Amino acid sequence: MKLVVAIVQDNDTHNLLASLTEAGHRATKLASTGGFLRSGNTTLLVGTADDQVDEVLAIIRRTCKAREQMMVTMGAPGATGDAFMPFPVEVSVGGATVFVMDIEKFIKC
Numbered sequence: 001m002k003l004v005v006a007i008v009q010d011n012d013t014h015n016l017l018a019s020l021t022e023a024g025h026r027a028t029k030l031a032s033t034g035g036f037l038r039s040g041n042t043t044l045l046v047g048t049a050d051d052q053v054d055e056v057l058a059i060i061r062r063t064c065k066a067r068e069q070m071m072v073t074m075g076a077p078g079a080t081g082d083a084f085m086p087f088p089v090e091v092s093v094g095g096a097t098v099f100v101m102d103i104e105k106f107i108k109c
């Protein structure tokens with residue numbers, strides 16, 4: 001058995017959960033926050049059989065889109081003059097960041 005941990009953008013979560021559920025997969029949705037942008041994203045836990053992992057990954061690829069997101073950054077500490085002015089930077093986020101882990105035991109009590 002494997003655990004697929006997928007970090008996705010909030011905008012893709014609804015379609016991704018619908019597609020996973022429709023295909024017979026089970027998923028748990030967690031609210032999460034990206035360490036870099038400090039904005040909300042979604043982490044999905046999908047426990048699945050080894051031979052189903054490719055299908056789960058295909059659904060994630062099909063559903064999750066890369067998008068540009070703006071972040072405001074400040075000048076470097078110690079810099080002078082204009083370097084302290086906040087300025088917007090465009091960052092490409094997603095489609096999805098995915099970890100696939102071996103599961104030693106799966107227990108439902």
Ligand code: 2BA
Nearest residue numbers: 007033034035036037038039041091092093094095096097
């Ligand atoms: P964030 O950490 O908020 O990162 C958002 C986007 O900012 C990243 O998109 C990437 O394009 C950029 N970015 C992140 N760290 C950067 C850095 N040190 N320098 C320059 N640009 C940087 P994605 O790569 O698509 O990541 C989307 C979200 O997936 C991340 O949100 C984070 O929540 C998660 N993530 C990505 N890689 C991860 C990892 N190795 N471990 C845990 N979570 C990860």
